[in-house]
Each structure stands twice: as structure tokens, then as C-alpha cells.
Amino acid sequence: MIDISTQIGSLKLDTPFIVASGTFGYGSEYSSIVDLNNLGAVVTKSLSVLSREGNPPPRIWETTGGMLNAIGLENCGLEAFVSGRVPELEKLPTKVLVNVVGNSVEEYATVCARLDSVPCVAGFEINISCPNVKHGCRFASDPGDCERLMKRVRPVTKKTLMVKLSPNVTDIAEIARVAAANGADALSLINTLLGMAVDLKTRGPRIANVTGGLSGPCVKPVALRCVYQVAKAKLGIPIVGIGGIRSLEDALEFFVVGATAVQIGTTNYFDPDLINRLPGELRAWCEKEELASVRELVGTFTETCGSHP
Ligand SMILES: Cc1cc2nc3c(=O)[nH]c(=O)nc-3n(C[C@H](O)[C@H](O)[C@H](O)COP(=O)(O)O)c2cc1C
Numbered sequence: 532m533i534d535i536s537t538q539i540g541s542l543k544l545d546t547p548f549i550v551a552s553g554t555f556g557y558g559s560e561y562s563s564i565v566d567l568n569n570l571g572a573v574v575t576k577s578l579s580v581l582s583r584e585g586n587p588p589p590r591i592w593e594t595t596g597g598m599l600n601a602i603g604l605e606n607c608g609l610e611a612f613v614s615g616r617v618p619e620l621e622k623l624p625t626k627v628l629v630n631v632v633g634n635s636v637e638e639y640a641t642v643c644a645r646l647d648s649v650p651c652v653a654g655f656e657i658n659i660s661c662p663n664v665k666h667g668c669r670f671a672s673d674p675g676d677c678e679r680l681m682k683r684v685r686p687v688t689k690k691t692l693m694v695k696l697s698p699n700v701t702d703i704a705e706i707a708r709v710a711a712a713n714g715a716d717a718l719s720l721i722n723t724l725l726g727m728a729v730d731l732k733t734r735g736p737r738i739a740n741v742t743g744g745l746s747g748p749c750v751k752p753v754a755l756r757c758v759y760q761v762a763k764a765k766l767g768i769p770i771v772g773i774g775g776i777r778s779l780e781d782a783l784e785f786f787v788v789g790a791t792a793v794q795i796g797t798t799n800y801f802d803p804d805l806i807n808r809l810p811g812e813l814r815a816w817c818e819k820e821e822l823a824s825v826r827e828l829v830g831t832f833t834e835t836c837g838s839h840p
Pocket of ligand 1: 551552553554576577598600602604630658661695721722723745746747748750773774775776794795796797798
């Protein structure tokens with residue numbers, strides 16, 4: 532049997548396929564159409580200390596090869612999450628990573644500290660990269676802010692801390708370096724790209740927030756480039772690749788440039804069965820390529836065009 536398990540910090544994932552925050556609810560919503568055993572982990576919708584209503588509608592718009600969204604981090608808040616969501620999450624047959632957001636360093640720390648004692652929470656994805664709220668990318672674009680955040684959050688939990696990076700920066704490797712140097716166990720990238728769409732009839736925006744986050748197949752080349760640049764920085768922690776994955780081949784490209792796991796996001800809306808197919812397809816591919824483990828593929832990228840036989 533080909534080994535497709537992978538390791539993210541202290542977490543062993545049965546498969547390298549994770550579902551991305553905001554695109555898969557809290558896991559159980561998909562349980563009638565997806566066998567959740569196929570997932571390495573579920574990442575929950577972003578969670579803040581207090582509940583958030585999100586942005587006013589319209590909040591999504593389909594684009595060529597993708598979509599724009601400006602949900603605005605709508606969520607039920609920390610205490611309602613603990614009483615209402617945790618009992619469902621405990622029953623999932625896969626690992627749970629809670630995606631955390633905050634307006635301040637203190638808010639991130641409060642969520643992580645509170646959930647540190649909740650056994651079904653395997654770890655955290657620290658979302659420093661939401662383009663759809665005011666100051667949502669502050670911690671992903673200012674190295675000093677990122678350092679302050681990590682210094683406050685790292686001591687409050689021993690659980691796996693994965694930091695989710697933004698592509699909306701000049702040098703993604705710089706922020707990655709700061710997160711890694713200050714205790715991140717893993718990095719996930721990318722969050723959405725800041726974009727917009729115009730309605731010619733009204734000459735106004737297609738979404739009420741004016742700008743939104745672009746995701747889906749159209750962002751894959753940007754996401755691959757980001758993973759490649761962060762992998763090249765050799766930070767010694769795992770990278771989880773996210774952005775536009777809609778087939779095994781897409782996921783394999785991320786492994787080759789240095790990701791040890793991937794997240795599937797927008798594809799869950801138009802092909803939720805992909806996540807069911809991926810583990811079997813990956814095993815078959817590894818067998819054909821005579822790889823005993825998917826880990827043998829990670830970071831095998833070569834910069835010379837056409838060099839692999
Ligand atoms: C409707 C929607 C809601 C999202 N909500 C969140 C969120 O709450 N927190 C977060 O970190 N990322 C959120 N994301 C970003 C995704 O997790 C992912 O990083 C991004 O969509 C790129 O991956 P994809 O191209 O496979 O969708 C959201 C994406 C979409 C499309």
C-alpha cells in the first residue's frame with residue numbers, strides 16, 4: 532500500500548488533502564456527499580472572539596475561472612462555537628484545524644488559549660490574510676505586526692500553529708520567515724487575491740464591499756509561485772499549498788514545488804466529489820511513478836525547463 536500520509540508539525544494526517552476555511556462549513560454539512568475519511572483535516576470557517584455578521588450582500592460574484600467573495604468573516608463567535616459547533620466537530624472522522632481571526636493580537640490569543648483545552652481541536656490556522664475586512668491583511672503585510680502576533684499567540688498553545696499567508700504582498704517569503712522564526716509549525720498559502728468586478732449597467736461594483744477576494748482555478752499560477760518562493764527560502768517547516776486546485780494534477784504541482792499537503796477550496800462548490808477521488812488517484816499515480824510515499828515527491832522541482840525524463 533502506497534503511503535499518502537503526511538506530517539504538519541506534530542500532526543500526522545492520513546491524507547495530504549485538507550478542505551480550506553470558508554468553503555466547507557464545519558465538515559458535517561458535507562457528510563452526505565463526501566466521505567470525510569478521505570480528508571487529512573477540515574479547516575473551519577474563521578472564528579473570532581465575538582460573533583460577526585459579515586459584509587452586506589451581494590457578497591459573491593463568479594468570474595472567468597474563479598469567483599470573488601467578500602463574506603467578511605461572518606461567524607458565530609468563540610463561546611457559541613464551543614457550545615454549538617464543538618459537539619459536531621468531535622464526531623468527525625478526521626482532524627480539525629480551527630481558523631482564527633482577530634482585530635488585535637489579544638483577540639487571536641484569546642481564541643487560541645480558550646480552544647487549547649478542547650481535545651477535538653488538533654491545531655490552529657492563524658488567518659492573517661483576509662482581504663475582505665478592514666486591516667484584514669495587516670499581520671500578513673507588516674513583518675513587525677506579524678512578529679508581535681506570533682510572540683503573543685505561540686506561548687498560549689502547544690497545539691499545531693499554521694499561519695495562513697496573503698499573496699497581496701510584495702515579498703511573501705519575508706513574512707513567511709518572520710512567522711517561522713517566531714514559532715509557526717507550518718505555513719499555509721495562499722488566501723484570496725484582492726480583486727473587483729464592475730456592473731456596466733449601474734457603473735457600480737458587483738459586490739457591495741466593492742472589492743473581494745479572488746479564488747478558484749484562475750489563481751493557481753499565483754499560488755504555485757508563492758509556494759515556490761516560500762519553499763526556496765528553506766524555513767524548515769511544512770508548507771500547505773492552497774489556490775485553484777481542481778484535480779490531482781494540480782495538487783501534484785504543489786507537492787513538486789514544495790508543499791507537503793494541499794487545501795481544496797472553491798472546487799468544493801462545483802465538484803465536491805473531488806475530495807473523494809483524490810486519495811485513490813494519488814495512490815494510483817504514486818504506484819505508476821514507482822514512489823513508495825507521496826513525501827518522495829515534495830520539493831523535487833527543478834528550475835531547468837524540460838529536464839525531467
Ligand atoms: C466563499 C469563501 C469564503 C472564504 N472564507 C475564508 C475564511 O473564513 N477564512 C480564511 O482563512 N479563508 C477563507 N477563504 C479562502 C480559502 O480558504 C482559500 O484560501 C482561497 O479560496 C484559495 O483557495 P481556492 O482557490 O482553492 O478556493 C474563503 C474562500 C471563499 C471562496
